[in-house]
Amino acid sequence: MAPVIRTARERAREELTLEIKREARRQLADEGAQRLSLRAVARALGMASSALYRYFPSRDDLLTALIIDAYNALGDRVEEAVAKSPADDPRAQWRALCHGVRDWARENPHEYALLFGTPVPGYAAPQDTIAPAARVPLALVAVIRGAAGRLDLRAPVRPLRGALAEQTSALVAAMAPEVSAGVFTRGVVAWSQLVGMVSFELFGHLVGSFDPADAFFAHTVEEMADFVGLP
Amino acid sequence: MAPVIRTARERAREELTLEIKREARRQLADEGAQRLSLRAVARALGMASSALYRYFPSRDDLLTALIIDAYNALGDRVEEAVAKSPADDPRAQWRALCHGVRDWARENPHEYALLFGTPVPGYAAPQDTIAPAARVPLALVAVIRGAAGRLDLRAPVRPLRGALAEQTSALVAAMAPEVSAGVFTRGVVAWSQLVGMVSFELFGHLVGSFDPADAFFAHTVEEMADFVGLP
DNA sequence: GCGCTGTCAAGAGCAGTGCTCTCGTTTTTG
DNA sequence: CAAAAACGAGAGCACTGCTCTTGACAGCGC
Structure with missing residues (x-):
C-alpha cells in the first residue's frame, strides 16, 4: 500500500x-x-x-472530477436519509429518498444540472463516474427489495415481452433477485419520473402550472410509491 | 396591417x-x-x-430563437402524429405522442437538450418561449380530455390536499374541465416521466441497464397510459 | 555533502470567443 | 433632393482553453 x-x-x-x-x-x-x-x-x-x-489535464477533466464529487455528495445525502428512516417502513424510506434527491437538487442546482442536465463533454461519460452515479438508483432498488414479499400492486404490471423480458431478467438476477421483473421496471420508471420532475422544477418547466412544486412533489412521491407497490 | x-x-x-x-x-x-x-x-x-x-443582439438571443424554432418543430411533429391516429382511440394517440417525442429527440438530440436539458441563458425563459413550449403538454391533456368519461383507473388516485387541490382545480378549470383533478395530476406525472425517460436515454443514464431502450420505452408508454386510465 | 533527474510554477504566446465602437456606404424617408 | 436611418466591415477589448519554454527546487543515489 x-x-x-x-x-x-x-x-x-x-x-x-x-x-x-x-x-x-x-x-x-x-x-x-x-x-x-x-x-x-x-x-x-x-x-x-x-x-x-x-x-x-483539461477543463473537462476538472469538470469530471466535480461530477464524481457531486454524485457522491448526492449519494451520501440520499443514503443517509434512507438510513435514518425506520428500517421496516419501505414507504418512509422511499419518501426520504425522493425528498432527499429533491432537497439536494434545490440546494445545489448547478451541480444537479451537471449530473442530470445536458452532458457537457463529448457525450462519453468516463468510466470513473458510473459507480458514483449508480448509488442513488441502487439505494432505490434496495428500498424496493426491502419490501419484497409485502408489495401490493393495485394495478397489475403489464407482461414483459421479447427483448425487454431478457434485459430485465438479467438485471433482476444481478441486483434484485427477490423482486419480480415487472416491479423492477416500475422502479426504473419511478426513478426516471423522479429525475424528470425535479428537472422540470429546477429548469423552469413548471412555472405556468405547479410553480411552488412542494405539494405536487409530495403527492407524486406517494403515487409512485403506490405504483411500485410499496406497503 | x-x-x-x-x-x-x-x-x-x-x-x-x-x-x-x-x-x-x-x-x-x-x-x-x-x-x-x-x-x-x-x-x-x-x-x-x-x-x-x-x-x-446577443448570442443568447440567437439561442432563444433556436429554442422557439425547436419547440415548434417538436410541436408540429407531435401534433401531426396525434392527428394521424384514430380519432376515437385515445391510447393510440397517446402512443403516437410519446413515440413522437422520443423519435424527434433521437433525431435532434442537441435541439432536445436545448429544450429539456440545462437551461443555457441566465435561467429566465423569455416570454416568447412559453407558448411554443406548451404545445406538447397541451396535446397531452387534449388526448386525455378526448378520453374523458371512458377513463378506467385500475389504481384510484390519492386525494389531493391543501395547496395542491387549489393549484390543480385552477388548472383543470382553465384547460381540462371535463377531467378530474386526480387524473390531471397523473397526466403531469406522465409528462415529466416521459421527458425524464427520454433524457435518461439521450444523456446516457441508461447505458448500464436498458441500453437499447426501445422495448423499455414502449412498455413504459403503455404502463403510463394505464396510469392515467386511458381505455 | 554533491550532482543528477524529474517535478513544479510561471510567463509568453496562439487561436479562438462575445461584444462594442467607429467609419464609410447604401437605402429609405420626409 | 437632402436628411435620416440602416447597414456591412474593420479594428479593438477583455476574455477563454491550451501549449511551450524557462528557470528553480525537491528527492534520490552516490
Whole structure:
C-alpha cells in the first residue's frame, strides 16, 4: 500500500488538488458549469493558469472530477436519509429518498444540472463516474427489495415481452433477485419520473402550472410509491 | 396591417435572419449549443461577425430563437402524429405522442437538450418561449380530455390536499374541465416521466441497464397510459 | 555533502470567443 | 433632393482553453 507518510511534494500536490476542486466547486455553485473558468480558478488561488494543468489535464477533466464529487455528495445525502428512516417502513424510506434527491437538487442546482442536465463533454461519460452515479438508483432498488414479499400492486404490471423480458431478467438476477421483473421496471420508471420532475422544477418547466412544486412533489412521491407497490 | 410588399431592405433582412438561423441550426445539430459560435456562423455566411449583431443582439438571443424554432418543430411533429391516429382511440394517440417525442429527440438530440436539458441563458425563459413550449403538454391533456368519461383507473388516485387541490382545480378549470383533478395530476406525472425517460436515454443514464431502450420505452408508454386510465 | 533527474510554477504566446465602437456606404424617408 | 436611418466591415477589448519554454527546487543515489 501507499505509505501514510508521503513526501512533502506528494502532500502538497494532494492538498492543492483539493483546493482547486474546492474553488472550482465554489464557482460552479455561483455561476454554473457554463461559466466555470480555469483561469478564474487559478486567479482566485493566486497561481498561474498554466500551473493548473499539472493537476487537471483539461477543463473537462476538472469538470469530471466535480461530477464524481457531486454524485457522491448526492449519494451520501440520499443514503443517509434512507438510513435514518425506520428500517421496516419501505414507504418512509422511499419518501426520504425522493425528498432527499429533491432537497439536494434545490440546494445545489448547478451541480444537479451537471449530473442530470445536458452532458457537457463529448457525450462519453468516463468510466470513473458510473459507480458514483449508480448509488442513488441502487439505494432505490434496495428500498424496493426491502419490501419484497409485502408489495401490493393495485394495478397489475403489464407482461414483459421479447427483448425487454431478457434485459430485465438479467438485471433482476444481478441486483434484485427477490423482486419480480415487472416491479423492477416500475422502479426504473419511478426513478426516471423522479429525475424528470425535479428537472422540470429546477429548469423552469413548471412555472405556468405547479410553480411552488412542494405539494405536487409530495403527492407524486406517494403515487409512485403506490405504483411500485410499496406497503 | 403590414403591407405585403415590403421594401427591399426589409425583405433582405427577413431572408438573412432566416439564413443565419439556418446556419446556426446546422452548427447546433453538429456540435451542440455549447460550441455554437457567432463568429463561425458569420464565417460560414461570408459576413463579418459584427454584422450579425444587427440581427441578433446577443448570442443568447440567437439561442432563444433556436429554442422557439425547436419547440415548434417538436410541436408540429407531435401534433401531426396525434392527428394521424384514430380519432376515437385515445391510447393510440397517446402512443403516437410519446413515440413522437422520443423519435424527434433521437433525431435532434442537441435541439432536445436545448429544450429539456440545462437551461443555457441566465435561467429566465423569455416570454416568447412559453407558448411554443406548451404545445406538447397541451396535446397531452387534449388526448386525455378526448378520453374523458371512458377513463378506467385500475389504481384510484390519492386525494389531493391543501395547496395542491387549489393549484390543480385552477388548472383543470382553465384547460381540462371535463377531467378530474386526480387524473390531471397523473397526466403531469406522465409528462415529466416521459421527458425524464427520454433524457435518461439521450444523456446516457441508461447505458448500464436498458441500453437499447426501445422495448423499455414502449412498455413504459403503455404502463403510463394505464396510469392515467386511458381505455 | 554533491550532482543528477524529474517535478513544479510561471510567463509568453496562439487561436479562438462575445461584444462594442467607429467609419464609410447604401437605402429609405420626409 | 437632402436628411435620416440602416447597414456591412474593420479594428479593438477583455476574455477563454491550451501549449511551450524557462528557470528553480525537491528527492534520490552516490
